[in-house]
Amino acid sequence: MTCFNHSKKDSVGSCKSCGRALCHACIAPGLDSIACKNRCENQVQALDGFLNKAVMNKYSTTVVGQAAVTVMMAGLSVLFWNLELPGFAVFLLVLTVILGFNTYRYYNKK
Ligand SMILES: [Zn+2]
Ligand SMILES: [Zn+2]
Incomplete structure (x- = not known):
């Protein structure tokens, strides 16, 4: 590709x-x-400024932390379920749902 303004020069990007x-x-x-x-x-x-701001708002540390904990809890639930401790797994799943709900609410507030 050549430059839009200079037909003899190679373009380096668009x-x-x-x-x-x-x-x-x-x-x-x-x-x-x-x-x-x-x-x-x-x-x-x-555009760049807007994108940076959007990313910062969306992935604030609180939400990232909460999402990480949620994923971890879900993983633990599966683990305990496999260890035939369904009671504890259910407890963890409930906690996971509560955390997930909080994260969801946080997203919708924006
Ligand atoms: Zn040019
Ligand atoms: Zn342009």
Whole structure:
């Protein structure tokens, strides 16, 4: 592929916003992603900022911790079930459901 603006130059990537192929000279500097210089840099910057914020909100440490515990509890339940301790497994499953429900509620609050 060649640069959208320079038909003689090879492109090094394509703009995240409009998808045009760009050479080094046409890529806006100082951004995490590739963007057309003087054309799409603002859009791409906004997009990156939005994505970063969304990721931070969605995967806050509380939720990640709770999800990890939930998965661990579910695993333990299966383990105890296999050890023929269904009573304890049921107890763990109930705890898992409560934790899972909390995580679910947290997600929906956003
Ligand atoms: Zn662009
Ligand atoms: Zn170019």
